[in-house]
Amino acid sequence: MTILLNGNSHAVDFGSRRVEYRIRFSRTAKRCRIRVRPEGVEVVLPPDAEEGRADSFLRENEAWVLEQLAFIDRMGSIRTETKKKGHTVLLRGKETAIEIVEEDSDRRFGLVEITDDGIRIRLPHGKDVDPWRALEAWLRRQARQDILQRIEGRRREMPRTTFGRLYIMGQRTKWGGCSGRKNLSFNWRLVMAPPAALDYIVVHELAHLAEPYHSTKFWLIVQSHCPRFEEHRGWLKDNEDRMRLPVKAD
Numbered sequence: 001m002t003i004l005l006n007g008n009s010h011a012v013d014f015g016s017r018r019v020e021y022r023i024r025f026s027r028t029a030k031r032c033r034i035r036v037r038p039e040g041v042e043v044v045l046p047p048d049a050e051e052g053r054a055d056s057f058l059r060e061n062e063a064w065v066l067e068q069l070a071f072i073d074r075m076g077s078i079r080t081e082t083k084k085k086g087h088t089v090l091l092r093g094k095e096t097a098i099e100i101v102e103e104d105s106d107r108r109f110g111l112v113e114i115t116d117d118g119i120r121i122r123l124p125h126g127k128d129v130d131p132w133r134a135l136e137a138w139l140r141r142q143a144r145q146d147i148l149q150r151i152e153g154r155r156r157e158m159p160r161t162t163f164g165r166l167y168i169m170g171q172r173t174k175w176g177g178c179s180g181r182k183n184l185s186f187n188w189r190l191v192m193a194p195p196a197a198l199d200y201i202v203v204h205e206l207a208h209l210a211e212p213y214h215s216t217k218f219w220l221i222v223q224s225h226c227p228r229f230e231e232h233r234g235w236l237k238d239n240e241d242r243m244r245l246p247v248k249a250d
Helices: 053-060 062-082 131-155 188-192 197-210 216-225 229-242
Strands: 007-014 015-027 031-038 041-046 088-091 094-103 111-115 119-122 165-167 174-179 184-187
Touching: 007 053, 007 062, 015 062, 031 062, 031 229, 041 053, 088 119, 088 131, 088 188, 111 131, 111 188, 119 131, 131 165, 131 184, 131 188, 131 197, 131 229, 174 197, 184 188, 184 197, 188 197, 197 216, 197 229
Parallel strands: 015 041, 094 119, 165 184
Antiparallel strands: 007 015, 031 041, 088 094, 111 119, 174 184
């Protein structure tokens, strides 16, 4: 698979694989960055960087780029194989097939379970039950479980992490929050992200308990506990549109 992008096209050879990419200069970029998406590979450069820096930066990160391209290749195959089965959803960073089945039952709610093939939503036959509401409720419970687990793990490492209440919410523009009363909130869609990306948001919000502002001190705290936080933040930004239910539950 060769990734193509329109305009400003360049290419680099990684062994037997030739990867085409484009270069974009960003006024706000302070360092070089690589974005690997199904649409193509893009190297973002600071405004004062030389264009040739893109080629060398790609080569310095060859293993990571190939890993991301292989992931996209696999996701393309999964989508092809599961298209006949129905929808898919991200679960802990992995594209997961969804199977909806009806069964004779007096229940008036759906049940969600993990199977060898993905996620199964079991609906009572003849009842007006929204499968996506059932799936969202299940994902919210999974998110609370994962987030609590990471909080407990990180609190042993990070001082001054006493907080009030924990809320699992559906914020449209935020992954997490720390209020003035030291209540923590997290977006339930984080359960769709790779565990390392969820862990970064947990570290981010716990760090706010010690330093409320995004100061130099704050970012030093985050970096000391999560050295690759920029990578995880980038994944969340690049994949935000994928972290949705196939059909919105109104």
